[in-house]
Amino acid sequence: MTKLTDMQLILLSTACQRDDGSLLPPPDSLGAQAARIRKAVEALIKKGLAAEQEGMAAPQAWRTDGDLVIGVIVTDAGRAIIDPPVAEETPAGKAKEVPAVSPPSASRAGTKQAQVIDLLKRKGGATLNEIVEATGWLPHTSRAALTGLRKKGHAINSAKVEGITRYQIATAA
Known part of the structure; x- marks a missing residue:
């Protein structure tokens, strides 16, 4: 790229x-x-x-x-x-899919980044405090890790629930 x-x-x-x-x-x-x-x-x-x-x-x-x-x-x-290319028509008339974003790169098992990904994949995701507790990182480092995961292709959503921001990796429906 x-x-x-x-x-x-x-x-x-x-x-x-x-x-x-x-x-x-x-x-x-x-x-x-x-x-x-x-x-x-x-x-x-x-x-x-x-x-x-x-x-x-x-x-x-x-x-x-x-x-x-x-x-x-x-x-x-x-x-x-x-303007990235959009889906092309194949001769059979069916759209050929063109990936918009490269798939997220995998992290090594057992790393703190893998822990963060596991937390974000849980139902309800994780709060910043939960990420800080699990990794031992400072809050600004935890936020930087979330940014790094986004740059690697992970779709991370955030939503305020009862005044607390929760982060979660978006899953395909």
């Missing part, structure tokens, strides 16, 4: 929303950060997520070569990062 900065994601997302697919001019939300924007665009070109295109309008100029204005547009690979 390609790691992108927030700025690169904003540039790609904006380009995908434009009819011509141009990364430039950058959206107003990025402000006046010309050097950082230039570096982000260069990285997108290197990764094949954007490409130079001749004959663009002056506001879309990435660089010029005499009278020729060269802009930068999002490639199909760049669009795929912003």
Whole structure:
């Protein structure tokens, strides 16, 4: 999976929303950060997520070569990062499933992370205090562990029950 900065994601997302697919001019939300924007665009070109295109309008100029204005547009690979492919139709007319997220990576048995996962899989899940008691971690470390599990692909839901937040791994119905 390609790691992108927030700025690169904003540039790609904006380009995908434009009819011509141009990364430039950058959206107003990025402000006046010309050097950082230039570096982000260069990285997108290197990764094949954007490409130079001749004959663009002056506001879309990435660089010029005499009278020729060269802009930068999002490639199909760049669009795929912003808008992942949806289920395709198979010849039989049935939809072929495309996984939206990679499956969660397994943790080693007997680790504190495995303990947290077991707590979250219980009916009713677990509170932050229960996670702290089971692992011996501080509350901020326990919250960071929950964030880490989310990044690994676990769908963790939280809900307030009687004023106490309970965390639970979402299970497929």
